Amino acid sequence: MDKSISLKASNINKFFHEPEEFQALKNVNFEVKKGEFLSLIGKSGSGKSTLLYILSTMDTDYKGELVINGEKLTGQSLNQLAAFRNSHIGFVFQFHYLLPEFSVLDNIMLPALKLNKKSKEEIESDAYNNLKLLGLPEQALKLTSKLSGGQQQRVAIARALINSPSIIMGDEPTGNLDSKNTNIVFDIFKELSHERGQTIITVTHDEDFAKNSDRVIELSDGNVIKGH
Amino acid sequence: MLSTNSKIALVHLTSKVKQTIVAVLGVTFGISMYVFMNSFMGGVNDTQTTLAFTSLAHIRIYNDGPDDNTNLVKKVYPANTLANISNARVIQYTEGIKNSAAILNLVKKQPEVIGVAPQVNINVFFRNGGNKVNGTLSGVDVANENKLFNISTYIIAGKWDELQYRPDGIIVGYDLAKDLSLNVNDNINILTPDAVSRNYKIIGIFQTNVKSVDKTKAYLNINSARQLLAKNEDYVTDLQVNINNFENTAPTVSRLAPVIPYKVESWQMANQQLEAGSKLRDIIANAVSFTILLVAGFGIYNILNMTINEKIREIAILKAMGFSSGDVTNIFLTQAMVIGVIGGIIGMLLGFVVSDVVAHIPFKIGGLNYLPMGFHPKDYILAFMFGLVTTFVAGYLPARKASKIDPVDIIRG
Numbered sequence A: 001m002d003k004s005i006s007l008k009a010s011n012i013n014k015f016f017h018e019p020e021e022f023q024a025l026k027n028v029n030f031e032v033k034k035g036e037f038l039s040l041i042g043k044s045g046s047g048k049s050t051l052l053y054i055l056s057t058m059d060t061d062y063k064g065e066l067v068i069n070g071e072k073l074t075g076q077s078l079n080q081l082a083a084f085r086n087s088h089i090g091f092v093f094q095f096h097y098l099l100p101e102f103s104v105l106d107n108i109m110l111p112a113l114k115l116n117k118k119s120k121e122e123i124e125s126d127a128y129n130n131l132k133l134l135g136l137p138e139q140a141l142k143l144t145s146k147l148s149g150g151q152q153q154r155v156a157i158a159r160a161l162i163n164s165p166s167i168i169m170g171d172e173p174t175g176n177l178d179s180k181n182t183n184i185v186f187d188i189f190k191e192l193s194h195e196r197g198q199t200i201i202t203v204t205h206d207e208d209f210a211k212n213s214d215r216v217i218e219l220s221d222g223n224v225i226k227g228h
Numbered sequence B: 001m002l003s004t005n006s007k008i009a010l011v012h013l014t015s016k017v018k019q020t021i022v023a024v025l026g027v028t029f030g031i032s033m034y035v036f037m038n039s040f041m042g043g044v045n046d047t048q049t050t051l052a053f054t055s056l057a058h059i060r061i062y063n064d065g066p067d068d069n070t071n072l073v074k075k076v077y078p079a080n081t082l083a084n085i086s087n088a089r090v091i092q093y094t095e096g097i098k099n100s101a102a103i104l105n106l107v108k109k110q111p112e113v114i115g116v117a118p119q120v121n122i123n124v125f126f127r128n129g130g131n132k133v134n135g136t137l138s139g140v141d142v143a144n145e146n147k148l149f150n151i152s153t154y155i156i157a158g159k160w161d162e163l164q165y166r167p168d169g170i171i172v173g174y175d176l177a178k179d180l181s182l183n184v185n186d187n188i189n190i191l192t193p194d195a196v197s198r199n200y201k202i203i204g205i206f207q208t209n210v211k212s213v214d215k216t217k218a219y220l221n222i223n224s225a226r227q228l229l230a231k232n233e234d235y236v237t238d239l240q241v242n243i244n245n246f247e248n249t250a251p252t253v254s255r256l257a258p259v260i261p262y263k264v265e266s267w268q269m270a271n272q273q274l275e276a277g278s279k280l281r282d283i284i285a286n287a288v289s290f291t292i293l294l295v296a297g298f299g300i301y302n303i304l305n306m307t308i309n310e311k312i313r314e315i316a317i318l319k320a321m322g323f324s325s326g327d328v329t330n331i332f333l334t335q336a337m338v339i340g341v342i343g344g345i346i347g348m349l350l351g352f353v354v355s356d357v358v359a360h361i362p363f364k365i366g367g368l369n370y371l372p373m374g375f376h377p378k379d380y381i382l383a384f385m386f387g388l389v390t391t392f393v394a395g396y397l398p399a400r401k402a403s404k405i406d407p408v409d410i411i412r413g
Helices: A048-055 A078-088 A104-115 A120-133 A149-161 A179-196 A207-212 B004-015 B017-052 B100-108 B142-149 B160-164 B174-179 B222-229 B250-259 B272-310 B312-320 B325-358 B377-403 B407-412
Strands: A005-016 A022-033 A037-042 A063-068 A089-092 A167-171 A199-203 A215-220 A223-226 B059-062 B113-128 B131-140 B155-158 B169-173 B187-191 B197-206 B217-221 B238-243 B263-266
Touching (some): A005 A199, A022 A199, A022 A223, A037 A048, A037 A179, A037 A207, A048 A167, A048 A199, A048 B407, A078 A104, A078 B325, A089 A149, A104 A120, A104 A149, A120 A149, A149 A167, A167 A179, A179 A199, A179 A207, B004 B017, B017 B272, B017 B325, B017 B377, B059 B250, B100 B238, B100 B250, B113 B142, B131 B222, B142 B160, B142 B238, B155 B160, B160 B169, B160 B197, B160 B217, B169 B174, B217 B222, B250 B263, B272 B312, B272 B325, B272 B377, B312 B325, B325 B377
Parallel strands (some): A037 A215, A089 A167, A167 A199, B131 B217
Antiparallel strands (some): A005 A022, A005 A063, A215 A223, B059 B263, B113 B131, B113 B187, B113 B238, B169 B217, B187 B197
């Protein structure tokens, strides 16, 4: 298999049964290269978020095959997938979903502590490095609930990066941010993909954001209509 | 160094301190009540046992008389033979235990036997002038009797040991003396069923607080009793036996009964009402404490359920970041168990304090000064264990629910 392929989705079909039978994705096929910055766009209900959650391995109720980094993930158990996400995939959501009772540093360290491959000291220094990269080193010991929206989203990105995942997935990561913070996040993603070779896949409504990324895949009614 | 899961559990517990305290209090209350109820019931049972065993041995060996001889005909003729017998008379049979020395030795050889006291018990009339009271005169081996029944601790006038040296001496129950208007150093007349009448001098008075005993019983030296009945030096009507564990009489009885040609009866057989009372109290204590623990369990269940509903997004995000279902179960079960352990320890302490306070409440009936209370480590250990089991179950159900949360459902909204 081609080593430069980060993610390969083959014949992905997704059905919703509630409230009525509905096919959300129809034979979706595409590949993503390593270090590529990919945007998934489409109207509401086009299936782009549904696709992202399938790619993220969290949604296992689909037909087709998903391969990430050469590993076939379709059919693996929930706990295997959880362990895979822990080490290979970082997430940034529209809402930051930080744990409000933990400090910024603890939030960032959590996935690495779970992975348990490095000592606590190494993880802590990694977390500080990530905070520096995102321009927030002085916020490390604050509770996340004390930060502004833009800062919280950057902490969420720092958390997504802690285990050096090969793929970072974003579900409208800038959906709740003003244009200044949106630009900051965009620049960070760009840097991660081009300088560190991490693959970025984000769902976005923001046309400028999408236009400036490396590649755009547009979905409509569950079909890929542009950007094969 | 705490594991990551424990750390998250700890943060959850400490960030909602009030909720945690309420949950801990629930367990504390349940466990302390469990300890208190069981200590109290245990104390009552202990007191009951002590009272009962002032006059009751663990095992009694006696001659329970001839068989039922109201219809001798049926022993010889087929079952459906009609018999018409009236005014049947029983010929004289051997009373008491023959060859008592050999039986005494045999019983003493049993490893669990801690004391044997031979007795000559006679149904008599106690008389003083015109007053007559029907009762039991017990001829006893002074030293052994005391070893079994601690009777010397119930003597309120005179000395128990004097009975050993005073063939004319008698020690009577407090109420019996009062009913006959007698005091120490007065004479009392005894009338046996064989119409022998004799005077004895009262050298002591006892009070066991078991009314039926205090009203009808008197002690005599065993040799004087034999003399009164004109019996030989081996004559004994009862052998009272104590063993090391009074609850466990059955094996001894079943071992002795086949080799001794007399009735071997445990206290449980003779006094089933005592055993029933003690068992019923245990059942009540357990029912009440289980109910309390159950309520405490529901408290924990509710609080954890609420916590999980509040933190459903965090749980989803933990799972998205790669925490497995097992990790999530672990996090919430750890919270439940921390609540259980802390509540359990405080509960044991509180239970002890409550028991100690109640044990100092005056209660002056039936020879008691304070409410009875037992302090048995077993009650505390059991309470703690039950507390842990309750919290485990109450924590496991919500924890499992949390572990089944589908992150996609929650994050996508």
